[in-house]
Amino acid sequence: MAFLSVENLTYTYGQNTPFEKTAIKDISFSAEKGEIIGLIGHTGSGKSTLVQHLNGLIKPQSGQILLDGTDIWADEKKIREIRFRVGLVFQYPEYQLFEETVEKDIAFGPTNMGLSPEEIKARVYAAAQSVGLREELLAQSPFDLSGGEKRRAAIAGVMAMQPEILIFDEPTAGLDPAGRDQILENIVKYRDATGATILIVSHSMEDMAKVAEKILVMNHGSLALSGTTESVYAQADALVGMGLNVPQITKVFLALRRFGIDLPLVYTVDGAFDAILSFRKGGAPV
Amino acid sequence: MDNIIEVKNVTFEYDSADTSARQVLRNFSLSIARGSFTVILGHNGSGKSTLAKLLNGLYKPTAGAVTVDGMDTADEAHEIDIKRKVGMVFQNPDNQLVASVVEEDVAFGPENLGMEPAEIRLRVDEALKAVDMYDYRKSAPHKLSGGQKQRIAIAGVIAMQPECIVLDEPTAMLDPRGRSEVLDTLVRLNREKGITIVLITHYMNETEPADRVLVMHDGEVIDDGRPREVFSHIDTLKRAGLDLPQTTDLLYRLRQAGLSVPEGVLTVEECVQALLPLLTEVR
Amino acid sequence: MMKDITFGQYFPADSIVHRFDPRAKLLLSLLLMIFIFVAGNFWALFLIGGTVLTLMMISKVPVRLYLRNVKSIFPIILFTSLLNALYTSSGTVLLKWWIFTVTTGGLTRAAFMSLRILFLIFSSALLTYTTTPNDLTDAIERVLKPLKFIGLGNAVHTMAMMMTIALRFIPTLIEETEKIMNAQKARGADLESGNLMHRIKAMLPILIPLLISSVRRAYELAEAMECRCYHGGKGRKRMKQMKLSRADYIGSAVLVVLCACVIPINLFL
Numbered sequence: 135m136a137f138l139s140v141e142n143l144t145y146t147y148g149q150n151t152p153f154e155k156t157a158i159k160d161i162s163f164s165a166e167k168g169e170i171i172g173l174i175g176h177t178g179s180g181k182s183t184l185v186q187h188l189n190g191l192i193k194p195q196s197g198q199i200l201l202d203g204t205d206i207w208a209d210e211k212k213i214r215e216i217r218f219r220v221g222l223v224f225q226y227p228e229y230q231l232f233e234e235t236v237e238k239d240i241a242f243g244p245t246n247m248g249l250s251p252e253e254i255k256a257r258v259y260a261a262a263q264s265v266g267l268r269e270e271l272l273a274q275s276p277f278d279l280s281g282g283e284k285r286r287a288a289i290a291g292v293m294a295m296q297p298e299i300l301i302f303d304e305p306t307a308g309l310d311p312a313g314r315d316q317i318l319e320n321i322v323k324y325r326d327a328t329g330a331t332i333l334i335v336s337h338s339m340e341d342m343a344k345v346a347e348k349i350l351v352m353n354h355g356s357l358a359l360s361g362t363t364e365s366v367y368a369q370a371d372a373l374v375g376m377g378l379n380v381p382q383i384t385k386v387f388l389a390l391r392r393f394g395i396d397l398p399l400v401y402t403v404d405g406a407f408d409a410i411l412s413f414r415k416g417g418a419p420v
Numbered sequence: 421m422d423n424i425i426e427v428k429n430v431t432f433e434y435d436s437a438d439t440s441a442r443q444v445l446r447n448f449s450l451s452i453a454r455g456s457f458t459v460i461l462g463h464n465g466s467g468k469s470t471l472a473k474l475l476n477g478l479y480k481p482t483a484g485a486v487t488v489d490g491m492d493t494a495d496e497a498h499e500i501d502i503k504r505k506v507g508m509v510f511q512n513p514d515n516q517l518v519a520s521v522v523e524e525d526v527a528f529g530p531e532n533l534g535m536e537p538a539e540i541r542l543r544v545d546e547a548l549k550a551v552d553m554y555d556y557r558k559s560a561p562h563k564l565s566g567g568q569k570q571r572i573a574i575a576g577v578i579a580m581q582p583e584c585i586v587l588d589e590p591t592a593m594l595d596p597r598g599r600s601e602v603l604d605t606l607v608r609l610n611r612e613k614g615i616t617i618v619l620i621t622h623y624m625n626e627t628e629p630a631d632r633v634l635v636m637h638d639g640e641v642i643d644d645g646r647p648r649e650v651f652s653h654i655d656t657l658k659r660a661g662l663d664l665p666q667t668t669d670l671l672y673r674l675r676q677a678g679l680s681v682p683e684g685v686l687t688v689e690e691c692v693q694a695l696l697p698l699l700t701e702v703r
Numbered sequence: 704m705m706k707d708i709t710f711g712q713y714f715p716a717d718s719i720v721h722r723f724d725p726r727a728k729l730l731l732s733l734l735l736m737i738f739i740f741v742a743g744n745f746w747a748l749f750l751i752g753g754t755v756l757t758l759m760m761i762s763k764v765p766v767r768l769y770l771r772n773v774k775s776i777f778p779i780i781l782f783t784s785l786l787n788a789l790y791t792s793s794g795t796v797l798l799k800w801w802i803f804t805v806t807t808g809g810l811t812r813a814a815f816m817s818l819r820i821l822f823l824i825f826s827s828a829l830l831t832y833t834t835t836p837n838d839l840t841d842a843i844e845r846v847l848k849p850l851k852f853i854g855l856g857n858a859v860h861t862m863a864m865m866m867t868i869a870l871r872f873i874p875t876l877i878e879e880t881e882k883i884m885n886a887q888k889a890r891g892a893d894l895e896s897g898n899l900m901h902r903i904k905a906m907l908p909i910l911i912p913l914l915i916s917s918v919r920r921a922y923e924l925a926e927a928m929e930c931r932c933y934h935g936g937k938g939r940k941r942m943k944q945m946k947l948s949r950a951d952y953i954g955s956a957v958l959v960v961l962c963a964c965v966i967p968i969n970l971f972l
Contacts, residue, residue, distance in 0.1 A: 191889065214891055224889070230887060231912065232915075280465075310622045311463065386688050407670060410670075478929065507931075531941055536940065537941065540940070561871065
């Protein structure tokens with residue numbers, strides 16, 4: 135039994151109204167502990183609806199979500215506890231900061247969990263460290279931080295709950311390259327340290343190529359492709375067909391292969407570099 | 421060359437208690453050629469947004485002068501004229517639309533200029549067609565996608581018939597589809613209507629249509645040239661905290677590894693052409 | 704999705720009432736409401752009420768929507784009727800119990816007042832169901848325009864601009880509220896249980912971010928408006944011109960005459 139198992143999830147907004155719109159249909163997938171999964175699809179493909187199901191913000195209309203083998207809606211009164219186990223960082227999470235100090239803001243989740251003051255404090259410091267927030271920032275108002283720091287403080291607020299599954303909705307949206315790289319790095323480090331399952335919603339295939347081990351691709355509310363990062367990116371033509379931006383480097387290699395050059399399909403610059411060098415050594419592609 | 425905007429020895433300071441963060445630009449000069457497509461690259465805090473707001477007089481220089489078509493932005497008498505000539509589009513599409521019907525929003529600028537209703541109607545229709553949003557003229561902005569909203573914001577500027585549009589990270593909050601919608605629109609406006617475009621961004625691949633790229637870092641221009649030239653200065657780009665396009669990055673690393681590949685490569689096709697000889701000479 | 708709910712209660716349909724000039728519609732609704740009060744006897748009230756009911760019928764808005772408005776205001780109708788029924792002492796006494804006396808006069812009065820409130824609700828609903836919030840805002844601005852002759856031109860423009868911006872941003876803010884609520888719920892915020900004090904405190908994590916983001920939006924919008932040459936109402940011309948059609952004139956004339964009839968009916972019937 136997988137750690138997280140989503141079975142035949144379907145959800146329609148505004149059922150029986152003129153605005154009726156099916157957001158997701160018949161979605162099934164599973165995730166194991168410690169995996170980093172990229173969820174790709176363009177705006178309106180149903181990604182946000184799907185992730186809000188996973189922590190019980192939306193109740194499934196049909197299908198179910200099993201966490202460690204138990205339906206998360208088995209006991210409706212305990213849905214808040216599910217949210218502590220499945221953390222969700224929304225898009226532009228810095229807009230939800232509200233406390234007087236960064237420390238208090240990060241403590242909001244742990245406090246809601248009813249933990250002891252010592253435990254809360256320990257978790258706040260650990261979370262701040264996970265996202266690389268300097269300790270002296272904890273006493274400051276979150277509104278005095280820079281854009282990138284605000285984003286990281288907000289992420290720490292969810293990490294401090296120490297969820298077993300951590301979901302990020304477009305964690306790098308609107309950041310510059312330095313800010314983006316730092317956040318992606320923090321996420322991978324957090325997984326390495328805690329063994330949590332990570333799900334990242336993104337429309338950047340380049341970012342996902344760097345961090346994700348498995349990829350889910352959503353298109354018009356359905357799960358169009360899923361599998362290891364290699365196997366999904368290998369279907370570049372299908373991805374382009376869905377209006378997704380395949381990494382530039384993958385496009386280059388696709389074109390080279392059309393010239394009859396026997397190269398493997400790559401999706402990162404590192405991979406491309408290695409592939410070209412080993413090809414030139416006259417050897418068979420790796 | 422005929423310049424639409426001239427920035428001469430401009431220093432800009434924010435009113436702030438923190439002296440170190442106060443001075444954003446120091447003795448900064450720049451001219452924007454009429455009809456050009458200029459991309460200004462830089463990471464957050466490089467001073468690029470401040471520069472944008474100086475270009476149409478939204479901010480006034482602390483020292484030095486910014487002139488638009490010879491008019492000093494510090495001169496209040498020219499305020500409206502300058503803002504009409506140099507339109508501005510911001511990052512968050514939601515926070516720049518005023519009316520709850522698309523066509524009424526686009527009409528906002530011309531209405532403020534006191535134009536005749538019939539003339540406004542004409543300009544609104546034309547502007548909406550120019551950004552390919554005419555079919556949505558009766559829609560409510562909040563029902564549109566980010567890219568569509570941003571195109572409405574551009575239409576609102578075009579309806580004032582500006583000579584130049586300055587865009588401050590207009591694609592930062594958009595998905596890839598919205599991003600290319602906006603970029604395509606800008607290219608069309610520049611090529612077909614001859615509107616000068618100043619695009620501020622940190623996405624390197626948005627420099628493709630530019631005829632000039634400026635790289636900003638700590639309030640200074642550290643590189644300035646055609647996209648190809650700028651992209652051959654890898655170290656400068658890295659210093660500015662920018663992402664190399666994957667194609668440029670790959671060729672850079674191959675060159676470092678001792679292979680002979682051309683510099684300043686940008687597009688996928690160019691990269692393929694650059695790699696082909698490397699891969700065919702072996703066999 | 705909450706954002707799909709249209710703001711206000713406009714009901715899109717193609718009817719004479721919908722097509723009527725919004726300024727005229729606004730003024731005539733006010734006129735109807737005034738004459739509902741002017742009507743001093745049942746005959747006059749039936750004349751105005753009948754007019755309102757006729758307009759409702761040709762508005763192509765389902766009757767149940769009008770009735771929905773009545774439902775929410777029903778307690779008030781009941782309360783006024785009770786007061787009138789119990790405290791009017793004219794006509795024959797029908798019932799006497801403890802300190803209360805119910806008379807025929809009281810009952811008539813209660814019925815009269817209830818009808819008045821009912822027709823008032825119907826005529827305001829008629830306006831809001833058939834006019835978009837936008838048109839309504841425009842109509843208010845234009846109807847109030849003559850106030851510039853007493854030096855209030857700027858105030859009228861400012862108010863209209865504020866209403867326009869409010870209409871534009873209400874859906875955006877609703878969407879944002881929903882998002883922040885979900886984000887805080889994801890951090891375990893409990894918005895549903897506890898006593899009143901607890902609930903008010905629980906709203907802070909939603910209200911504070913909302914307030915901060917609204918201030919930021921306001922600031923950015925102000926800059927954007929400045930960039931689009933906004934400098935107050937002075938010299939500003941509107942694209943959309945409202946022109947009264949022949950149907951508007953005829954319709955208005957008919958309604959004015961009907962209302963005017965109330966006065967002789969009041970006096971002579």
